[in-house]
Amino acid sequence: MLGEILNTYYLQIGSFILINIMLAISVYVPLSSGQLSLGSAGFMGVGAYTSALLTIHFDLPIVIGIIAGALAASILGVIVGIPSLRLSGVYLAIATLGLGEVIRVIFVNWDTLTKGSVGLTGIPQLGREILEFARGLGFEPAMIGIKNNQFVFLSIFIVLLTLVIVILWFVVRQQNSRVGRALSSINQDDKAAESMGINITYYKVISFTQGAFFAGLAGALFAHVIGYISPADFSYHRAVEVLIFTVFGGSEVIIGSVFGAFFLTLMPEVLRFVSEFRYIIYGILLIVLMAVRPQGILDANLLKKIKIKRSKGGVR
């Protein structure tokens, strides 16, 4: 019965949505301390290539590869973050965009390691590894009435969903704490924040690095979900796409990033029936939104209203 419900196509879209949510959060976290970073595609690429190369050439377990990928991206985040902190607003955006392009060009030209623009194939796939692992424990997908490939997609989806929940938990908890208040105060007035005793350099590096970590993690997972990566996956277009998730959904609240990534990943799929018009519709939607609601679909005020309505409903 479960075998009839599980549609691998839906599961795959679900997995892409979850990866995109991680990427949107990687933009949201630095933005919550006032740093507009367009480096997410670059950090994603570093995470993806690091993990792919380690698992292909050294036969490391995927889990180790993914952790190494995320850490490699965050180390780069610290290295780039410290000098870039002198920059703010649009200048930081341009610098991080430049960083992303530099990383992409390195992937293209370092033929011996990255196979250039052809990209890396044969990356161990997360779903298959989980399947083998489960089989090692004496479990067969047929035992719960699903096919092998259904199990593969389902296990990927569950792993990604768990990670997204953990990341959201982490970010929300951090936000409602001394650290979160410090980040938010820097966002609103960095000079005043500093004279309240906040070491703004430290907190900016922290949030920038966390963004790099989440992007690197998403990139590494992407590599092991798709099984094939090339420099084109981490181009400037990706950086802009990820930024749009956050801005469209609402950059003031974390749920905005989640919503933006969900909606904008799903929409091109839903709009498949209008085929060639779908990207036109996508574009028009963005223009209308930015004109009507520049703060994004969701913001603090709207969430408050929804909450009040819900609590009123509860009384009744």
Added chain:
Amino acid sequence: MVLEVKNITKNFGGISALKDVSFSINKGEIFGLIGPNGAGKTTMFNMITNIYEPTSGEIIFHGENITGIKPYKITEKGICRTYQNIRLFSQMSTLHNVMVGGHSQSQSGVFSSVFRTKAQRTEEQQLIKKSEELLELVGLLEHKDTIAENLAYGQQRRLEIARALASNPSLLLLDEPAAGMNEKETDSLYDLIKTVQSRGITVLIIEHDMPLVMKLCDRITVLNFGEKLAEGTPEEIQNNEAVIEAYLGKEEDEVDA
């Protein structure tokens, strides 16, 4: 001696905003810094909190040279300020503004914040309690959940004072706290600053409201065109010929506060 300002000079390009200014503040005093617009008063605050580094001269706080150290470290050492043009965290609640002020008095990091360790929860509770006390002191406790930008102007000024007090300063710098306030608000501001003093906090205040300054301050330094013109008790200042000529004499014609 809480604060000694020694021969501070600050040049912006070719212009001297401050020329060889010295004064010192005793513990528990309310010390006034007055002078016409552009006399260098706020620049002096920016020297003390090291928003700008002085061209020459020294700032000594509790016997320690603090010239040129990072602004956030100066706050940790016990100097906190308010701003002439209110600089609250406008999208945060009143309570959270004060809690940010308590940043230097707490230490939870990322790890303890995310895992809500016992130490973190205790610290957070204490911070909330202390912040609420300060809000009560400035009369804003009932507005603790209001977003700062929705507060009335006078309330925002009082919130800035509460936020600064949250860092537990031994020296509080107030930059025109009475600006834009009506008489009643100014009266309650007077009471508030007196209460702050009674808690053992030394106050350095820039203010244009002369009746308030004269009533409030123990001693006053007058700046004019970046130079120290006079120093003394309110009576001495009121009777100082140079001051009357440069500043108080003109004040009567000025409509501007």
